Amino acid sequence: MSYEMIATLMFSSMMLMLLTGQRVFGAIGFIAVVSALLLWGDKGGYDIGFAAAMKLMKWYPLLTLPMFIFMGYVLSESRIADDLYKMFHVWMGGVRGGLAIGTIGLMVLISAMNGLSVAGMAIGSTIALPELLKRGYDKRMVTGVIQAGSSLGILVPPSVVLVLYAMIARQPVGQLWLAGVVPGLMMASMFIAYIVIRCWMNPTLGPVLSPEDRDIPRAEKLRLLRAGILPLVIFAVMMVPFVNGWTSLVESSAIGAGAAFLAAVLKGRMTREVFENSVRNTLGITCMFMWIILAALAFGAVFDGLGAVKAIESLFTEKMNLSPWMILIMMQLSFIIMGTFLDDTAMLVIVAPLYVPLVGALGFDLIWYGILYTITTQIAYMTPPFGYNLFLMRAMAPPEITLRDIYASITPFVLVMVLALILVMVFPQIATWLPDYIYDK
Known part of the structure; x- marks a missing residue:
């Protein structure tokens, strides 16, 4: 299978996952990890996800x-x-x-x-x-x-x-x-x-x-x-x-x-309520964006490799x-x-x-x-x-x-x-x- 066909298959699979109602980061990250494992095996697939996480943390x-x-x-x-x-x-x-x-x-x-x-x-x-x-x-x-x-x-x-x-x-x-x-x-x-x-x-x-x-x-x-x-x-x-x-x-x-x-x-x-609501909402939105960025970096790494x-x-x-x-x-x-x-x-x-x-x-x-x-x-x-x-x-x-x-x-x-x-x-x-x-x- 050509690299162009693999990229098309990845993109269409991701869109299909999104249409099922899955969370954005879950759909994108899942396709990225599965594609990496199928293309480069255990070591290569794990390395891509780990590298994306480290890049995000740094x-x-x-x-x-x-x-x-x-x-x-x-x-x-x-x-x-x-x-x-x-x-x-x-x-x-x-x-x-x-x-x-x-x-x-x-x-x-x-x-x-x-x-x-x-x-x-x-x-x-x-x-x-x-x-x-x-x-x-x-x-x-x-x-x-x-x-x-x-x-x-x-x-x-x-x-x-x-x-x-x-x-x-x-x-x-x-x-x-x-x-x-x-x-x-x-x-x-x-x-x-x-x-x-x-x-x-x-x-x-x-x-x-x-x-x-x-x-x-x-x-x-x-x-x-x-x-x-x-x-x-x-x-x-x-x-x-x-x-x-x-x-x-x-x-x-x-x-x-x-x-x-x-x-x-x-x-x-x-007040205590204002502080708790602010911290809770901040934590929720920040974590959501971090998961999205992590999934995007992993997906992008696979695309770059192809x-x-x-x-x-x-x-x-x-x-x-x-x-x-x-x-x-x-x-x-x-x-x-x-x-x-x-x-x-x-x-x-x-x-x-x-x-x-x-x-x-x-x-x-x-x-x-x-x-x-x-x-x-x-x-x-x-x-x-x-x-x-x-x-x-x-x-x-x-x-x-x-x-x-x-x-x-x-x-x-x-x-x-x-x-x-x-x-x-x-x-x-x-x-x-x-x-x-x-x-x-």
Whole structure:
């Protein structure tokens, strides 16, 4: 049997395992181990799995993963995120669509605290959505706002997904996080611009708050402003030393986790329950990502041994005579198709052994491609009929918001994200300028 046929059989077997409902890391790891044992016998098969585990344990930047996840859960469980939304509610309520704009701002800051889109979705649907509906906002408008805003969690640093990509692509986590800053803020600005234009054209979509709701003493406004700025202070305390080269990435993550913990203690909200929930959730998510990375490394090692990447490169460039850009666009389309039934980590782990080396062989920047992958994943999250975020929204939304409303709400935001993806593809400097500038210093 040829190596190309073996690689095809591995890939199809893995997809079949995933369709049976097995856990992602279990399906991928099982196929990797069985393939290694069949190809190279007992010693070779065991060595590949052992080498992958050792590589994972020695990867120092992985320590950032539990630190940032813990920071996000502390800020969420201690209700510091609630203060943030109250600030936006008071200060933006006098603008058409102001609460929707504030919700996008909330999502950006939640992303900077947690790095997971699920956290943004949970906070947005429990804190922002009831308030927006109560204030007369159009239900389709606000449903789309929360879904689109929560997707920023995997792009705005500290993105947990980019940590996973960094491990698989063997790229610096710090550069990837910095590469996500400008595209993430650009996309958030594009969402806000869309909200402003739509509410200017149709004021009933995002009405101004009543004078009674806005009649709040200045002292209370200032108190809410101070409370809402606290997450920004924590983020600055964490990132400024790293950007200036005073601390390493791991040290900055520890500073961020410690600052969040201290803020919760000083506000009197670090109860035993908050601490236990934060630690338990941090442990669960960290272990899940470690198992996924371990399975991906083992699967990738087998693929490297087979030479599958070179075979696929030859197929596209020599036999099919496709240009590098055509191949890249086909990759992005495949992510969108897979995103209808898989989450971001599963997509990355499944295709990374093929795509990442191929992208490098085609001459593209792997830091830039990491941002392309992330934006494409965001689009896939919200693409009907089976987008990941669509069903999360349905599970968390009140009964009056139907699945049809959710599908209809997301179309304009998907178009905005496609425009952002095109801009980053045409102008790679949007993603590469900041990491190049910081690291050149």
